[in-house]
Amino acid sequence: MNRLSADNVTLAYDQRVIAERLSVEIPDNSFTVIVGPNACGKSTLLRALSRMLRPNEGRVLLDGQVIQSMPAKKVARTLGLLPQSSIAPDGITVGDLVGRGRYPHQGLLRQWSAEDERVVRESMARTGIGDLADRYVDELSGGQRQRVWIAMALAQQTPLLLLDEPTTYLDIQHQIDVLDLCADLHEEQGRTLVAVLHDLNHAARYATHLVALREGRVVAEGAPKEIVTAELVEEVFGLRCQVVDDPETGTPLVVPAARRARARGTAEKTEKAPETAGAGARGGAEVSESATGAS
């Protein structure tokens, strides 16, 4: 029995149903990454797992209990979440913001224990922002700021940590930086991590367990090496591609098919693709066009 799972949940915003009867197990001590095209329900699933969203049907179980029935602070000591967008209050320092992660461990008469102070210092050291404690959060770069939020989630000291697109808005170097940090956090303390990621190659490289969603259904789940195939990518993302071995890590690397090949594929399937095919046929312009086409 895993600590966190969604059992037959139906997830909806008002009347708009995102997922029906979805069941997902988060393997203990895994670095689980949820992938899928836009609007497939991956962030919604993460919201349900972190009890931001109450399922219309079914239930989310944490340590065998329905998550909504547990005391809020108790959940917050077990399961942490790094949301996609958080607001750093005006004029707050890094140390203060990370310190707020201690909230679920505190109370009216236990506002700032020596333990709180130690954990905050460790969390900042762990994320490489130890010397930024007195800096204002507004002054930091995007990459540093993301580290501050992760430090805050660490200060919460939860065995499970959920991250909603932690690499969005970061440049490639900081994306890798954040993912390396996540991998370290997972490996060092056997922490269970669940992340929603946009980049399939990042997901395949870092995840120990991959969940591929499409239209609110799990299409495949398992170790990236076992499940990431050209067929799966086409099924989930509707993208023709090759899957090769990552020369650095040996994990699956998704290489989208060249524009001409994809255009041919589309033309075979649907009849309505004359302008795409036409553009592809204009040989000379192809190099620059395929560069823009890849984005």
Added chain:
Amino acid sequence: MKATHIRAVRTRGGLSLRVDARAVTVVVLLVLVALAASVALIGTGDFPVSATDVVRTLTGNGTRIQEYIVRDLRLPRVLVGLLVGAALGLGGALFQSISRNPLGSPDVLGLGQGATAGALVVIVLFSGSATAVTLGALAGGLVTGFAIYLLAWRRGVHGYRLVLVGIGVSAMVTAVNGYLLTKADIVDAARAVVWMTGSLNGRDWTQVWPLLVLCAVLVPLVLVNARGLLMTEMGDDLSYALGVRVERVRMVLMVSAVLLTAGATAAVGPVGFVALTAPQLARRLTRSPGPNLVPAMCMGATLLIVADLVSQRAFGADQLPVGVVTGVLGGAYLLWLLVTERRAGRI
């Protein structure tokens, strides 16, 4: 200014409190200023009393005439001023924090206008007693507050929606108030206009006790929930993740803020801009992020008492209602805020 002025006070029993030295200094200074202004205000009037005599009388050693003037006439007026100022400062800080917007204060949201409407209905349509006017104003403020809350609520209350709904409600209620005034006969209209400026004149112990009870219940309730409020400033998702029951905290605090504001307004009429300016001034003094509830409360009390002192000293006893002074000062401050915020690119 860095975070170094925050200290932890710990006992061996495992208790620990967070103390912001700068905020404590600000609060102590504000309380001292408020006390000094109170003493000066008690001494001010047609029968002046020196500061030493005021203190002596308050400690029970005055002459009989001083006893009467200080204890029965002027002390309740000052206490009403302090309590109303504190309630408005705290209510304003709560509203501004919940809406995450300095403009999200009761003045702008139309709570004052709502209370005014309640009072006007009693004055104009029923020619009611002073007590009835107070109750009418309280009811008007509460109804407006809950109407704003309900209209702004959609899977939670959010900043801009609250401010926009409040401005809309405020405009409508102002129109109703204008209509009621045109319907009033000249005596009622004069009475209504005096009420509408917000004044401490003629307040006595019957206003002190209900306000004191209101504050004694709500202030602790608010402070217990203050830590949750601090977390919600980082966004709903993160505060849920940290174990804050966001909607419950917000509901409790919103209701408290409405009660504080409506109660204060019912007691003295709509005193403009204290709720808007007190939290902002307090925040600039403490330089600390977060709602700064206690400093805002002390700032509100100090502002109102000092404004009343100014109006009493400059224009003579009971000539100029305190609401006029706070309106002028607060309006100037609001303009300054808009100009600087605009320069900072936030508006």
